[in-house]
Amino acid sequence: MWARWLNVILGFWLVSAPFVLDYRLQQAQLNDLCVGLGAMLLALAAIAIPKLRYANTVLGVWLIVSPFLLGFGGYRAATLNDIIVGLLITALSLVWDHRDWTPHRRPLHA
Template sequence: MWARWLNVILGFWLVSAPFVLDYRLQEPQLNDLCVGLGTMLLALAAIAVPKLRYANTPLGMWLIVSPFVLGYSSYRAATFNDVIVGLLITVLSLVWDHRVWTPHRRPVTEA
């Protein structure tokens, strides 16, 4: 569950990154805002429903390629931030959670 909480924090960072890093272009601002909000919401959903843990994987992968697809790869601050945060989101969304795959066992009681 700790990985989901870290993704919530990374989502919050993405929402605030354009202001902290002073992005001058609209594409990385809007991209980070949308992906950040989506990451936070999906991570919170995965906390409540652990089987949704993979939900942030596509967002993390999109964040890695988005500077090149949207054409702001020459803006180093936004590109570096998006690629690094995208890698972290992707890896954290793939962290194995034993609660998802371990069946619940009832304690054995003797009659």
């Protein structure tokens, strides 16, 4: 579950990054805001429903390729931030959680 909480923190960082790193490009700002909010919400949901963590895998991969697909690959701060955070989100979303494989037991009736 610790990996989900780290993804919540990374999502919060993404929402803050355009202001902290002073992105001037609207595509980078909007991308980080949307992906950051999505990553936070999905990570929080994955705490309750562990298989939802794979949705953050998709967001992480998107974050890695988005600077080049959205046309801000030449902006160093935004691009490096998105690639690094994208790799971290992807890796953390693939961290195994024992709850994924623990069978649910039904209570015994007396």
